[in-house]
Amino acid sequence: xxxxxxxxxxxxxxTNCDLNxxxxxxxxxxxxxxxxxxxxxxxxxxxxxTVEDVYRRQKDENFHTxxxxxxxxxSILDQIHQDGFSQVIVxxxxxxxxxxxxxxxxxxxxxxDLEIEVVNSRSASIGVGVLAWQTAQYILSGTxxxxxxxxxxxxxxxxxxxxxxxxxxxxxxxxxxxxxxxFVGTLLQIxxxxxxxxxxxxxxxxxxxxxxxxxxxxxxxxxxTAARFPGRPYNLVVCEGGVPEExxxxxxxxxxxxxxxxALLRGRLDATLAxxxxxxxxxxxxxxx
Numbered sequence: 295x296x297x298x299x300x301x302x303x304x305x306x307x308x309t310n311c312d313l314n315x316x317x318x319x320x321x322x323x324x325x326x327x328x329x330x331x332x333x334x335x336x337x338x339x340x341x342x343x344t345v346e347d348v349y350r351r352q353k354d355e356n357f358h359t360x361x362x363x364x365x366x367x368x369s370i371l372d373q374i375h376q377d378g379f380s381q382v383i384v385x386x387x388x389x390x391x392x393x394x395x396x397x398x399x400x401x402x403x404x405x406x407d408l409e410i411e412v413v414n415s416r417s418a419s420i421g422v423g424v425l426a427w428q429t430a431q432y433i434l435s436g437t438x439x440x441x442x443x444x445x446x447x448x449x450x451x452x453x454x455x456x457x458x459x460x461x462x463x464x465x466x467x468x469x470x471x472x473x474x475x476x477f478v479g480t481l482l483q484i485x486x487x488x489x490x491x492x493x494x495x496x497x498x499x500x501x502x503x504x505x506x507x508x509x510x511x512x513x514x515x516x517x518x519t520a521a522r523f524p525g526r527p528y529n530l531v532v533c534e535g536g537v538p539e540e541x542x543x544x545x546x547x548x549x550x551x552x553x554x555x556x557a558l559l560r561g562r563l564d565a566t567l568a569x570x571x572x573x574x575x576x577x578x579x580x581x582x583x
Contacts, residue, residue: 301380309339311423312561321430328566388494416494420533420561421455455579535563535575
């Protein structure tokens with residue numbers, strides 16, 4: 295047996311998790327930088343390029359995203375080992391949206407110093423963030439690795455996030471939607487409320503006419519989800535991309551509607567997701583414990 299069953303456990307996520315840095319101190323969470331390139335230069339998300347840089351440049355430039363480098367992955371796994379951890383839960387961007395998890399699975403086979411469990415988050419942004427954050431809470435409470443793996447899978451199944459975009463232009467640029475869908479959405483001012491299915495694929499959860507109703511419908515999506523499991527403890531999440539004041543209002547209204555949450559995490563869109571989603575994102579979600 296390679297490791298003690300109750301070895302020290304770390305969580306590895308990526309910059310797509312959109313966690314507020316103030317939520318990380320004291321937690322065994324490590325963040326792997328995703329990669330962005332502009333055709334001439336490659337950048338590490340949050341290190342060499344910020345979300346503000348992407349917002350400022352993306353109207354006139356075409357950015358692309360790529361997998362983390364093997365060097366970045368090896369470096370962060372080395373750091374985890376050097377910090378005294380022997381077991382790792384990996385939670386990255388949904389397998390349906392990125393091959394990063396598969397790369398981690400391949401590279402983890404080469405490590406004889408770490409026991410690594412790569413979990414398909416089936417989510418993105420703060421949906422991944424709250425998975426990593428709650429997993430860290432379980433670690434701090436002394437949950438052994440064997441049970442932790444089961445609890446994380448349960449968290450994945452019972453975490454739902456919803457988000458809306460001001461424009462579908464950047465999804466279209468990345469080939470995520472067709473021209474007709476984008477044209478009709480723009481012409482009629484239809485704002486889709488999107489979520490993730492059981493495979494982690496982006497799906498439409500609702501459609502809203504006009505931006506003014508987006509916040510109300512996000513809250514309603516979370517309320518309906520909460521009503522399915524009355525009495526269950528839960529965490530709440532909100533996230534924004536370039537609309538902090540709107541997110542302030544969303545946060546207050548969500549707290550007023552569901553005041554018994556164990557925690558409320560607020561995320562801010564990272565540079566990688568901004569490449570694909572553009573500015574003016576607003577999101578909310580719930581995680582049952």
